[in-house]
Amino acid sequence: MINGAQCIFNPSGPAEPCRIVVLGATGDLAGRKLFPSLFTLFKAGHLNPESRITGCGRGEMSDDEFRRMTEEKVSPDDSEGEQWRRFRQLISYHRLDFNDDASFAALAAGLIPEEGKPAVNRLFYLALPPSSYERAATAIGRAGLGREDGGWSRIVVEKPFGHDLTSARSLNAALHACFNEEQIFSIDHYLAKETVQNILVFRFANAIFEPLWNRQYIDSVAIMATETLGVGHRAAYYDTAGVIRDMFQNHLLQLLSLIAMDPPARFEADQVQDEKVKVFRALKHISSNHDDLAIGQYGNGEIDDGKVAAYREEPGVAAESTTPTYARITAHIDNWRWRGVPFTMISGKRLEKKITRIIINFRRVPHSLFKDILADTIQRNKLIINIYPDEEICLSFQSKVQGTHLCLNQEVMRFAFATGDDQIDAYGRVLLDCLNGERLLFWRQDGLEETWKYLDQILARDNTSRPPGQTLAIYAAGSLGPNREEKLLRHLLTAGKQ
Ligand code: BG6
Numbered sequence: 001m002i003n004g005a006q007c008i009f010n011p012s013g014p015a016e017p018c019r020i021v022v023l024g025a026t027g028d029l030a031g032r033k034l035f036p037s038l039f040t041l042f043k044a045g046h047l048n049p050e051s052r053i054t055g056c057g058r059g060e061m062s063d064d065e066f067r068r069m070t071e072e073k074v075s076p077d078d079s080e081g082e083q084w085r086r087f088r089q090l091i092s093y094h095r096l097d098f099n100d101d102a103s104f105a106a107l108a109a110g111l112i113p114e115e116g117k118p119a120v121n122r123l124f125y126l127a128l129p130p131s132s133y134e135r136a137a138t139a140i141g142r143a144g145l146g147r148e149d150g151g152w153s154r155i156v157v158e159k160p161f162g163h164d165l166t167s168a169r170s171l172n173a174a175l176h177a178c179f180n181e182e183q184i185f186s187i188d189h190y191l192a193k194e195t196v197q198n199i200l201v202f203r204f205a206n207a208i209f210e211p212l213w214n215r216q217y218i219d220s221v222a223i224m225a226t227e228t229l230g231v232g233h234r235a236a237y238y239d240t241a242g243v244i245r246d247m248f249q250n251h252l253l254q255l256l257s258l259i260a261m262d263p264p265a266r267f268e269a270d271q272v273q274d275e276k277v278k279v280f281r282a283l284k285h286i287s288s289n290h291d292d293l294a295i296g297q298y299g300n301g302e303i304d305d306g307k308v309a310a311y312r313e314e315p316g317v318a319a320e321s322t323t324p325t326y327a328r329i330t331a332h333i334d335n336w337r338w339r340g341v342p343f344t345m346i347s348g349k350r351l352e353k354k355i356t357r358i359i360i361n362f363r364r365v366p367h368s369l370f371k372d373i374l375a376d377t378i379q380r381n382k383l384i385i386n387i388y389p390d391e392e393i394c395l396s397f398q399s400k401v402q403g404t405h406l407c408l409n410q411e412v413m414r415f416a417f418a419t420g421d422d423q424i425d426a427y428g429r430v431l432l433d434c435l436n437g438e439r440l441l442f443w444r445q446d447g448l449e450e451t452w453k454y455l456d457q458i459l460a461r462d463n464t465s466r467p468p469g470q471t472l473a474i475y476a477a478g479s480l481g482p483n484r485e486e487k488l489l490r491h492l493l494t495a496g497k498q
Helices: 028-043 063-074 078-088 101-111 130-142 165-178 194-204 235-260 269-282 426-436 445-465 483-497
Strands: 019-023 052-057 091-095 122-126 153-158 184-187 218-226 293-303 306-308 326-332 342-348 355-362 382-388 392-400 408-416 472-477
Touching (some): 019 028, 028 426, 052 101, 122 130, 130 153, 165 445, 194 235, 194 382, 218 483, 235 355, 235 445, 326 483, 355 483
Parallel strands (some): 019 052, 052 091, 122 153, 153 184, 293 472
Antiparallel strands (some): 293 306, 382 392
């Protein structure tokens, strides 16, 4: 129990001791996200002090050099000095080269216990460019590190899980050659966000929403993740991926599945995944209806009063690049619950605001008895799930304005999560779940394949049937996206304020 709350899963105390091996430990992801999150878990008492963290990279480096480098990235403040000193003792460095089996054998020597010695749990985190995933997984397997010999062995991969269905299957085959499905943790950090986790609780722990959660009462759903950031230093990856692979294949389709899925019989990872996969399977392929798809790319413009470069001028981006940085896909789910309800998903970089939000638009009242008195039509009820920057759920409804007149006004019931600085961020949560073997927040291979099947036909159409320049609307950085999208974006961005 936490303050009277009923807990299904409450990881208090440290996880089992484990050897954490970070491949790509000198890279950006490890420095920016992974080590800060590991330190947070350590401070919160979730990382077992018996655990050890081995950072692996291609260069030569001493343990102390690596610890110093990590300290610069994590930048613990003065009050954390003592904790940092204890944490840094857990860290060591190992030079690893995928083409050099001997370097993997040396790593394995420290990770596979000798006969009669206690079992070792191992967690491999691939903080590597996606192009290296297959080679890394294969090398780990060749060194015998995927085998579970008393302890467990798990591997963590980050998106992108392939580039299309074929490459996703090939990555999966490489991973499954040495690990089984229960050992593979494919991360989607959106699933660890507090408000995202709350979606299933909100839907299935309350009796009042589920009867309305269908085509009879819901008119449309919008799922948006707009950003002000540009491509930054990730052009090498992004220019071959684009927004559809970067944001839709994973985060937005996960949000869609949480909103659209049927209730599983039990709150267990596999049962939840089963229901999500059914949603992905029911996604109707987008055919000739061009209105269901819009793409754009940011030009130059202003963000926060500062001038920013166009996408094509970003370092590492091809001068003639036709990679979309904005997309709207209106998805249709062909099943009894959702037939005819559009799910509009939008994401883009360098837009006016960073907002992550889901809007459930309910149908209008079937008959307005106020029609003859009020000139205006009655606004629909809306349920808004704000994920960023606010973490809240708002339900809008009509109410009479107090006084002698008969006037209606839209009011909002609001529940907001409190923000505290001791919270473990999304990365910390997924890491903790990996350590605890909790699989709810991760992708399962069949789900990944279904999302690729859906997106492959969109991407193929986009890449082949529309000449570059005609397909891609250039929008000013800091704006509301391509011209034709502005009205919709404005509506969705201001929805939370009503
Ligand atoms: C990542 C994408 O998965 O999600 C990035 O690769 C994007 O391009 C990021 O910026 C957005 O995450 P968040 O949590 O800031 O909404």
